[in-house]
Each structure stands twice: as C-alpha cells, then as structure tokens.
Amino acid sequence: MNQKCNKQVLIPRPALERMPVYYRCLMKAIDEGTPFVSSDELGRSVGVPGVQVRKDLSYLSGYGRPGVGYVARSLASYLEEFLGLINDKEAVLVGVGNLGRALALYPGFARYGLQIIALFDNDLAKVGQIIGGHQILPMERLANLSRRLHIQIGIITVPAPVAQEVAEAMIAGGIKMIWNFAPCRLVVPEDVLVKNEDLAAQLAMLSYHITCRKVGYVR
Amino acid sequence: MNQKCNKQVLIPRPALERMPVYYRCLMKAIDEGTPFVSSDELGRSVGVPGVQVRKDLSYLSGYGRPGVGYVARSLASYLEEFLGLINDKEAVLVGVGNLGRALALYPGFARYGLQIIALFDNDLAKVGQIIGGHQILPMERLANLSRRLHIQIGIITVPAPVAQEVAEAMIAGGIKMIWNFAPCRLVVPEDVLVKNEDLAAQLAMLSYHITCRKVGYVR
DNA sequence: TAGATTGTTAATCGATTAACAATC
C-alpha cells in the first residue's frame, strides 16, 4: 500500500535489493506466457521463502490474488515504474580500458533505461576512437559536458589511484550519482550517492569461502 | 579470539563483507608508512563507526592496542591469511565477450591470488585466439580440463540464456564455486556455491535512487 | 597520571519468520 519515494524509509534495503530480481523473474514468466506467478516461485528466483516475497511486495501495492498468485504483467509494469526503469538515465563513463569498454558495449543496460552518452579517457592515444557509436573525449571536457547535458550518472572504470580525481570532475559537472568500479572508496559531498562495484572485494569473499569450504548460495 | 573456518557461523555476513575493505585500507596505510591504524580510520573507509570495526575485528584476534590502534602490518597479514588471499585460486572463464575479456585481463585479480588459467567460448571464430596469454578453448573441453586440473572457480560471462548450461558443464567438471556475471539465477546442487554479480540488478537500484532522489552512500 | 583507544557486555534496532485470518 506504499507509494514510491518519500516513504523510502518504509522499504527495508534488503527488500529493495530483491525487487530487480523479482522483476526479472516476472519478465521471464511473461515471455513464457505464464499470466500468474506465486510468491513461492518468485522466492525461488532469489533464494528466499514465499512469505518474504509477500512481505516485500506488501510494501508496494496489491497485485496478488489469494489462491492464484501475482498478475505477472501488472506487477512487472508496477515494478518497472517503481524502480524507474522506464525513465531514461543518461551516463558518462570515464576510463575506457577493458572494463570500461565492456560496460560501454554491455547490451543489457539499454533495456533498463541506461544511456551511456559519452566516454572519456586521459590517454590521448584513445581520444578520438569510437566505441559503441561514441567518440572517446579528453578528460578536460568531462565537467562541462556533464553540466551542459545534465548528466545523472557517472561511471568510473579507471585505476584506483585516479578514481578520486575523476569523481571530483564528475561532481564539478553536477553529477549526483557515481557507479564506481575502481577498487577504492571515494570521498564525496553528502548529496552525491556512490555505488561501489568492488570486484576485488567480491573476489576476496570467494577466496574466503574457498578457504573455508563453506557452501550454499551467496547473495 | 576466533579462528578461521568451522566457527564460520560466528562471523556475521556483513562483518565478513567489510573485511576486504579493511584489508585494503591497511595496505594503503602500509604503503604510506603508517604503522598503526585506528578503528575510526578503518571505519571511515567503509562508512561504519569505529565501534563496528572493533566488533568486526574482535571476531578475529587481537591486533589492536588500546590507545594506539591496530598494527597495520600484523592485521593486514592476518586478514590475508584469514581471507585466503595468499592461496592460489585457479579459475576457468567461459564466455569471452567484452566483459569476459575485461575480467581475463583485469590486473587487480592476480594480487588477490586469482589465476584465470583457461578461457572457453562456443564461438568457433574465437576459439584459438589468445587473450592474456591464454588460448581460447572450445566448450567441449571445459568439463574434462576442469576436472583434470582440479579447478576451483568457474567464472560465467555468457548471455543469460546459456548460463545454466555452462554452469552444468562446470559442475560436471567438479567445480564447486561459480562467479556468475550473467543476469540470471543458476540452479545448482547444494554443495556448489554461486556468487552472483548482477550488474543489471545493480543498475536497477541506481535507477530507483535516481527516481527517488535518495542520497547517501550505498554499500 | 592523563589521554586515547581497544574490547566486550547489554540494550536497541531492524529484518525475517511464524501464525493465522482473509480471499480468490
């Protein structure tokens, strides 16, 4: 019975993180022509029990029918709107190494509304090259271009030692959300949100589990 | 006062996830020649208060000195051993697209003990190419080679529709830990651990936060 | 000794799960 935003605090973080997975499960059902999906089925896709799914979805609104399940189409499009997947999100990406190039070319992003509209690199040998239809621009232009185009997301795929510097240029360009793939923590003002995608830290976790021969799903 | 493994259950998952970040913070201090690091400093690197750090580290052992802080060198090498970063971990990677290639060439992994020792792809045009010193092999050889070399980790960077099939070949090859970059959940036996690196799901979270203009650190 | 900081027990907070009523 909850609406989007504002009530943010009412949706627990773990529940929020499960939403995209529910969404994908619903999309799959729709593709397969299944009109209803039960909470248990949704739960299996994330590894939580059905009651957790029902609890999670109770924060949103009522697309469940007792005895039947959830209406796949309605719930999927509600989640789409709730998560803002239908909104276009414009991003710049800095650091066109192997990982940067892979993200710039990643086909899955466009369907979630992400438009990477400019690439930057400080390596002059790369500047001018074209990746995924976009020319690589020199770093000097990052802040101005971001500000002019009201870019919402900055993606950082540079080595750790220069990541902070890049973040500062993004912030100077008015960017309020940074997706950081560099293995380091950024220092940013309060109104800027940083999402760290720390592959090396994940690897360290794998390492721990191998060492301990611990078993079961992780995440 | 805790040891590794066995007592697993005693270390809360969130604490465990912070360990690699503490480790990196300590490494940085060592590089800079700082012999001691306080819990508050460690906390700042993860975004948790010092008391949380002390609690986390209390699960391990006593490298803290009241009034002084933690002995950077000792704690770092303890964490190294605890997380198993010093052990070599051999991996195969399947799906040499842009993301697969980026991971195969990622320089940060080797320092955490990860050795990607074979690449596979079902695209015959790619088979035989050399990436990062390794020839790309055909899928048919995945299970046998994994078994023969006692490979520990399988990295999946194929499109979602074929990920399950790849996982099964890995499992047939005796692999017990899968790092899955495909945007889907894998069905695996109980003794196989799957770590999902779901970039599209992360993007959906960013999307939500943009939509809601929510602010602060995420993770 | 005074100041700083760790380590730990108890209190709080928040998420998950159990129980059960409501509804298709």
Add this chain to the structure above:
DNA sequence: TAGATTGTTAATCGATTAACAATC
C-alpha cells in the same frame, strides 16, 4: 465448499549501537 495462496500482526532472530571497563 475445499484448496490454494495472499496479506498482516506478533514473535523471533541477528546485527548494530551504547555504555563502560580495560589497557597502552
């Protein structure tokens, strides 16, 4: 109506934080 499944309140479980003693 009987069977299945949702939705919600209360109980449980686990992680974080507060308070404070211990130690350099």
